[in-house]
Amino acid sequence: MRFEDIEIGDELPAEQPDVRVERVREFAKTAGMLTGRFVDHQKAREQGLPGAILPGIMSQALLAAVIHRWAPGCAIQQIDTVFRAPILVDSHPTTRGVVTSTDAGAQTVDVDLTIENEAGETRVIGTAVVRLD
Amino acid sequence: MDVEAIKKNWLNREFDVAEFPITQERILAYVHACGETDPRFSDPEHPEFQAPPTFTAQYVGRRILPRDFPMLGFRGFDAGKTVVLHGPARPGDTLFAHSKIADAYEKTGRSGRMVFLVHRMEFVNQKDERVSTVDWRMVRQPDQEPEKREK
Amino acid sequence: MILDLHTHSIKSDDGRARVETYCGWIRKRELQIEGFVLTEHRQFDDESDYRPLEHEFGLRILKGSEVETDYGHVLVFGVNDRMRAAFDFADIDLPLGLVLEEAKRCGGVAVPCHPGRPRVGMCAHFAERGAVDGVRVIETRNGGSRNGEDAAALALAEKFGYRGIGGSDAHLVSQIGRCATRFEGAIRNEDDLVRAIRSGKFEAIRWT
Numbered sequence: 307m308r309f310e311d312i313e314i315g316d317e318l319p320a321e322q323p324d325v326r327v328e329r330v331r332e333f334a335k336t337a338g339m340l341t342g343r344f345v346d347h348q349k350a351r352e353q354g355l356p357g358a359i360l361p362g363i364m365s366q367a368l369l370a371a372v373i374h375r376w377a378p379g380c381a382i383q384q385i386d387t388v389f390r391a392p393i394l395v396d397s398h399p400t401t402r403g404v405v406t407s408t409d410a411g412a413q414t415v416d417v418d419l420t421i422e423n424e425a426g427e428t429r430v431i432g433t434a435v436v437r438l439d
Numbered sequence: 440m441d442v443e444a445i446k447k448n449w450l451n452r453e454f455d456v457a458e459f460p461i462t463q464e465r466i467l468a469y470v471h472a473c474g475e476t477d478p479r480f481s482d483p484e485h486p487e488f489q490a491p492p493t494f495t496a497q498y499v500g501r502r503i504l505p506r507d508f509p510m511l512g513f514r515g516f517d518a519g520k521t522v523v524l525h526g527p528a529r530p531g532d533t534l535f536a537h538s539k540i541a542d543a544y545e546k547t548g549r550s551g552r553m554v555f556l557v558h559r560m561e562f563v564n565q566k567d568e569r570v571s572t573v574d575w576r577m578v579r580q581p582d583q584e585p586e587k588r589e590k
Numbered sequence: 591m592i593l594d595l596h597t598h599s600i601k602s603d604d605g606r607a608r609v610e611t612y613c614g615w616i617r618k619r620e621l622q623i624e625g626f627v628l629t630e631h632r633q634f635d636d637e638s639d640y641r642p643l644e645h646e647f648g649l650r651i652l653k654g655s656e657v658e659t660d661y662g663h664v665l666v667f668g669v670n671d672r673m674r675a676a677f678d679f680a681d682i683d684l685p686l687g688l689v690l691e692e693a694k695r696c697g698g699v700a701v702p703c704h705p706g707r708p709r710v711g712m713c714a715h716f717a718e719r720g721a722v723d724g725v726r727v728i729e730t731r732n733g734g735s736r737n738g739e740d741a742a743a744l745a746l747a748e749k750f751g752y753r754g755i756g757g758s759d760a761h762l763v764s765q766i767g768r769c770a771t772r773f774e775g776a777i778r779n780e781d782d783l784v785r786a787i788r789s790g791k792f793e794a795i796r797w798t
Contacts, residue, residue: 314618324474333472336465337497362517367473367493374477374491382492386521388576388604388761391549406763407611416611418764427736431762433606519604544603546631547658547682549708555603 307377309413309438318376318403318417323368325360330395333364347395358395365393365430369419372401373434380438383414387432398424403434413437442554445509445543454505455538459498459562463530466490469497489527495562495571496520500538503558503577508540511554512581518555519576525569528562534570536560541574554579591777592795593650594626594770596665596703596729596757601638602631607763609640613647621767622797625650627667627783629757632657632680634669652780655679656703661686661715661722665729665757668698668784686712690724699787701755703729706742713742721750727787730754731794733768734761740796755787756794769796 331345339361342349350358366387373382393399400422407416419432463483470481470491480491528534542557556577562570597612598605609628616623626649628635633655640651654667657679664686666673676692677684686702693700705712705728712728730743731754747754756769774791777783786792 314614329472329474332468336468336472338499339497363493363496363520364473366496366520366522367469367475367491370491370493371473371475371477374475374480378477379479382524384521384523385492386519386606388519388606389517404764406615407608416763418606418762420762425737428734431606433762545682546603547663547710549710551709552682 307380307438309408309410309415312405312408312415312438314405314407316405318372321372321401322398323401325393325395325397325399327358327395330358330360330364333367334361337361337363344395355392356394359392360395362387362389365389365421366432369401369403369421369430369432369434372403373417373436376403377436377438380436382434382436384435385432386434387419387430389430391427391429393421393423393429399429413439442543442545449505449508449540450543451539451541452505453537453539455500455502457498457500457536457538459534459536461490461528461530461532461534466494466530469494483530489529492524493522494528495534495536495560496522496573498536498560500536500560502538504556505540511579514581515577515579517575518578521574523572525571526564528564528570533565534562535564536562550580552580591625591650591775592623592770592772593652593777593783594623594758594760594767595667595755596629596656596732597626597760597766598630599628601628601633601635602761605630605761607760607766609638609651610643611763612760612766613643613649613651615763616649616767617647623767623770625652625777626766627652627654627757629654629656629665632682634674634679650777652777652783654780657684657689658682658710659684659686659689661702662705662707662710662712663703664689665701665703666693666698667701667787668693668696668780670696670698672696673698686722687724690722694724697784699727699784701727701729701787703757704732704735704739704743704759705729705746706735706739711739711743713746716746725750725752727753727755727790729757729794731756731769731796733758733765753790753792754794755792756796767797769794771795
């Protein structure tokens with residue numbers, strides 16, 4: 307993917323990331339977040355949550371990975387995520403992205419990012435500035 | 440809740456410096472867990488092998504708030520993260536994270552009343568080269584149950 | 591004329607859209623809206639001058655605010671110095687009655703937004719504490735609404751005879767224009783907008 311190939315409105319392929327509890331436990335362990343609310347549905351419910359929830363930074367990391375698959379070799383210069391509502395572990399969320407602007411001088415594109423739950427509700431929003439050569 | 444007093448007394452004062460050695464093992468574990476497939480981050484043999492861009496967002500300093508910072512409530516959640524990349528972090532590097540509170544504000548949302556604290560960590564490497572800036576928007580809720588948390 | 595009456599730019603704490611990028615997106619995607627109103631959270635942006643962008647893109651760009659009251663969030667249009675002196679836009683505990691009354695007195699209009707939303711919408715507060723006098727218009731189409739929230743707003747409007755506006759509540763560029771408001775005539779500035787809202791001659795639209 308080269309900068310010249312990209313136009314405003316181009317969509318990144320939607321993905322269904324793996325948020326099964328085994329994978330989230332792996333992430334939480336490496337990120338030092340191995341607490342019940344992220345990896346144990348029962349313990350999360352005891353804390354008043356509907357179930358174990360995805361760590362926010364894992365959402366962000368999933369979105370960064372989506373960008374890299376869309377544009378191999380690109381450089382993410384900035385990525386910003388707003389965790390508007392929790393994503394449940396063992397659910398089936400969908401990541402989406404769309405190019406909203408391009409800067410020929412800087413060879414960068416701005417991308418809007420979202421993660422939706424099964425009901426189509428947007429749970430995470432974000433943006434990224436991505437450089438392509 | 441006197442957010443103005445927090446802004447006046449606590450903003451932009453460095454309160455912590457923490458050290459984080461970067462290892463290949465930790466990069467690979469992180470990359471695998473988040474499904475990252477770009478060989479720059481997943482293949483140690485790649486000539487540009489380095490930590491993925493959100494890698495430093497996982498780090499927490501020795502303290503998350505300054506000593507004697509006002510108690511804003513026991514409940515809270517992570518409302519968002521912004522990572523600005525300045526340079527790569529590679530295995531063998533040691534990162535130093537300088538922490539401060541960059542902003543504070545109050546608002547209401549689906550969860551009710553929320554106090555937002557923007558916790559900023561500036562990461563530099565052992566050569567004092569900038570690596571990343573991570574803004575963590577922490578929410579404190581004095582009077583809300585965690586299951587209600589939504590913005 | 592069709593305007594998106596509820597948008598946020600990077601001036602809002604959780605807004606992630608630059609105004610120029612909104613404009614480029616509207617034109618590139620050939621959206622049907624002919625302009626939008628920036629309703630930044632808890633503030634009025636009196637610094638930015640968007641007239642060059644209006645000319646460049648042929649769009650109407652107006653400014654209002656979204657303030658926070660004891661009955662939820664409220665859009666205010668026709669903001670001026672008198673209104674800004676009348677109540678503190680940054681206060682998250684404003685009495686709804688005060689905002690409605692002062693907005694009107696100062697030549698503007700206040701419109702409770704996303705009324706079906708938990709905690710920050712008017713419906714839940716009406717149910718608990720009763721109705722507030724002075725509401726004439728509410729936001730019945732909000733682009734950020736979840737299941738049932740707009741339906742609750744429409745039911746409230748029907749019950750009390752409120753008129754309904756639409757706005758995307760966009761925080762990202764790609765969210766603008768999901769909902770909007772169609773007016774009978776042209777809206778050239780904030781005063782026209784206030785007059786049009788007060789006239790009740792408009793309809794809320796949702797595209798997605």
